[in-house]
Amino acid sequence: MILVVEDDENIRYLLTELLDIEGYQTVAAANGEEALNLLKKNSSDQIKLILLDLMMPVKNGFEVSQELQADPVLSHIPVVLMSAAFQLSLAENKIPSQAQIEKPLDTDRLMKVVRQYCHETPAYGR
Amino acid sequence: MTNETRKKQIETNLTAHQMRIYKRTDKLFIYLLTIEYFVGILFSLTISPKTWVGTESAVHYHVWAASVLGAIIVSVPIGFALFFPGRELTRHLIGIGQMLMSALLIHLTGGRIETHFHVFGSLAFLGFYRDWKVLITASAVVALDHYFRGVYWPQSVYGISVVEPYRWLEHSAWVVFEDIFLMIACWQSLREMRDIAERRMLLQDAIQSRDTFVSICGHELKTPLTSLKLLLDIQRRNLEKDPDNSPATERTRKLLVSLNTQVDKLSRIVGDVLDISRIEVGKFTIRPQEMNLGELVHDVALRLSPGLKSPCELELASPEPIVGCWDPDRVEQALVNLITNAAKYSSGKAVHLMVKKTSKTAEVNVSDQGGGIALKDQERIFERYEQAHPEDRMTGLGLGLYIVRNILRAHGGDVRVSSEIGKGSTFTMELPL
Numbered sequence: 001m002i003l004v005v006e007d008d009e010n011i012r013y014l015l016t017e018l019l020d021i022e023g024y025q026t027v028a029a030a031n032g033e034e035a036l037n038l039l040k041k042n043s044s045d046q047i048k049l050i051l052l053d054l055m056m057p058v059k060n061g062f063e064v065s066q067e068l069q070a071d072p073v074l075s076h077i078p079v080v081l082m083s084a085a086f087q088l089s090l091a092e093n094k095i096p097s098q099a100q101i102e103k104p105l106d107t108d109r110l111m112k113v114v115r116q117y118c119h120e121t122p123a124y125g126r
Numbered sequence: 127m128t129n130e131t132r133k134k135q136i137e138t139n140l141t142a143h144q145m146r147i148y149k150r151t152d153k154l155f156i157y158l159l160t161i162e163y164f165v166g167i168l169f170s171l172t173i174s175p176k177t178w179v180g181t182e183s184a185v186h187y188h189v190w191a192a193s194v195l196g197a198i199i200v201s202v203p204i205g206f207a208l209f210f211p212g213r214e215l216t217r218h219l220i221g222i223g224q225m226l227m228s229a230l231l232i233h234l235t236g237g238r239i240e241t242h243f244h245v246f247g248s249l250a251f252l253g254f255y256r257d258w259k260v261l262i263t264a265s266a267v268v269a270l271d272h273y274f275r276g277v278y279w280p281q282s283v284y285g286i287s288v289v290e291p292y293r294w295l296e297h298s299a300w301v302v303f304e305d306i307f308l309m310i311a312c313w314q315s316l317r318e319m320r321d322i323a324e325r326r327m328l329l330q331d332a333i334q335s336r337d338t339f340v341s342i343c344g345h346e347l348k349t350p351l352t353s354l355k356l357l358l359d360i361q362r363r364n365l366e367k368d369p370d371n372s373p374a375t376e377r378t379r380k381l382l383v384s385l386n387t388q389v390d391k392l393s394r395i396v397g398d399v400l401d402i403s404r405i406e407v408g409k410f411t412i413r414p415q416e417m418n419l420g421e422l423v424h425d426v427a428l429r430l431s432p433g434l435k436s437p438c439e440l441e442l443a444s445p446e447p448i449v450g451c452w453d454p455d456r457v458e459q460a461l462v463n464l465i466t467n468a469a470k471y472s473s474g475k476a477v478h479l480m481v482k483k484t485s486k487t488a489e490v491n492v493s494d495q496g497g498g499i500a501l502k503d504q505e506r507i508f509e510r511y512e513q514a515h516p517e518d519r520m521t522g523l524g525l526g527l528y529i530v531r532n533i534l535r536a537h538g539g540d541v542r543v544s545s546e547i548g549k550g551s552t553f554t555m556e557l558p559l
Contacts, residue, residue: 008349014356021363084348084400092413102455104352104393107359 001046002118004028005035005064006082007056015051022111024118032059036067039074047077048118051110054083054091065095078117080110127331135330139323144256145212151254152207155220158251159200162227166192169234192234199226217255221264224248229271229283237285242297246304253308256315261305269298337406344400351393358386397459398525402510405532412453412536419448419457419488419557420481426461427479434469436477436494443482450488450559452537457557460530460541464492464553467526471496472550487539488559493552499545507543530555 002024006012009030016026027047029035036059039047050068054061061081068074078098081091088100099113127135170192203223206216228244235241245268252260272294275283284293365379404410420442427438468477472494480491499507506512508531511524527541534541538558545551 008353010353011349011356014353014360018356018360018363021360021367084345088413103348104355104389107356107363 001025001027001048002114003035003038003047003050005032005050005056005061006053007031008053018107018110019114022114024114031056032061032064034058035064039068039077040071049114050077050079052079052081052097054081054087062091062095065097069096080113080117082110127327127334132327132331135327136320136323139326140320143319143323147254147256148212148217152211152216152220154254155224155251156204156207159204159220159223159227162231163196163200166196166227166230166234169231173235188234192230196227196230199223199230217252217257217260218263221252221260222267224252225264225267225271228268229275233275233282237281237283239285245301249301249304249308253311256312256319258309258312261308261312265298265301265305268301269294272297337403340399341403341407344396344403347396348400351389351396354389355393358382358389362386395523398523398529401529401532402525405529410532410536412456412533414451414453414537416449416451417454417457419450419452419490420444421447422454422458423461423479423481423490426458426465430462430465430469434466434477436469436472436474438465438469439476439478441478441480443480448481448483448488450557452557453533456533456536457555460533460555461490461492463526463530464490464541464555468492468494468496468551468553473497483559486559488557490555491552492555493550495550498547498549499543499551500547504543504545508541 002019004012004015004019004026006015006028007030012028012030016028019026027038029038035050035052052061052064061083065079068077068079079096081088081095081097081100082103082105083091083100084103088102091097091100098117101110101113167189170188200223203216203220206213206219210216225245225248228241228248231244232238232241249261249264252264272283276294277289277291280289281287284290362379362382365375365382368375401410424440427440431438465477465479473496475495477495478491478493480489480493482489482491508527510528512528513524531541534555534557539556541553541555543551543553
């Protein structure tokens, strides 16, 4: 399962839709706090990858990353950052991540990264 | 800007302006005092022997006074002007020094009335500071000097040996007379400078608002663009997974490709505008990582070629791969910019790309066979909002080369152009190894 953390409703929906078409199961969160609650509460062992936006209300990507790093289990989940270029450069050396993808998103690149870190067999192909 | 910061900005601008005037005037007085020093010595050698003959014993005394006393008088203000330019104390010391030089010159010419005009000239000169307080200090020196010498050594200041105890008042009155006008001029000038400072603040405010607006606008545009792009990609993937290859599907696919091109174009414009606003506030950053330049140029050329009006020819001048620590996204952005530019102006003839290595840099040459760029335009085209041919103003914002230059400079490299009218242009990207 892939966790999509993105505050813009439309982008969040489209990302889950994209991953769904490509055969991945997803769970979505609208801000950092929601994401952390989701991770801590139940499905943390099922989540294989986190797609993380940086600029979000309530808790932003920087804060989420900090809390992830402090947790012995969650800190192992690979993270892909999605944001504007200059925010990605701010995140450098601050947020450990497996990949950084600039917005507007290049979906070919995104899917390549997803395939790399998410070996989960697609639940269903169309 | 809030009212508080506006006021602060006005004060900052005004102080900066005044400081420029103070320093400039300090410098002028270094020259003036030096000249006066030598004129003093000249007077002691030529004029004073004639005027003082009979009452003073020897020429030597005046030469001595001019050279030693003069040196003492000018060295203090010149020293302060050299080492503490712009300070308040410096200009008051210059005011004192300048007036003591007047006194010395008057003495050397035996109290000639003509030399007294030097006092008025000096006051006007001190007015350059546009600081009325300096005029007060200087005038006080004049008054005191005339009073004491008038009482104890009248021949030195008025050229007569009879003591006239109130004559200093008449001289001082004329000085005050001039001071009044100079002070009015100082105050007027200060008012005007405050006006300028305020207008400057308004300009700074407007520029800041523009930058903020452009930045917010760009980011606001980015969100729907990201959605649009995702939407298109999802639709494309949906179609790819659809085994049914009906003519209608084929038509939709074509439409999506066309739509995608337009969205990409829009993304690039928004990206350029955001880059500009970041360059403006000095927040343009790069994310360097190890990369192979030849490979990148090859990939970019291959990817762009189908969409260009002129074919791309690539030549690798280096036998081994050129690897360095650069930002691949930014280098690609610069390259795309130069290649599309070259193709636009090459009028169908091939665009030539060459990648080579020098001792300290890696270089990519992008050459077109277009009309070339006149020498006078070759620096201008790298500026913001500029184009080599403003007549086709409709194509592009004139931001491309400005961004290219900033990308390369952020890497510690640069971009340059060599071109001849009628023979095409070569743009060279230089990246430090």
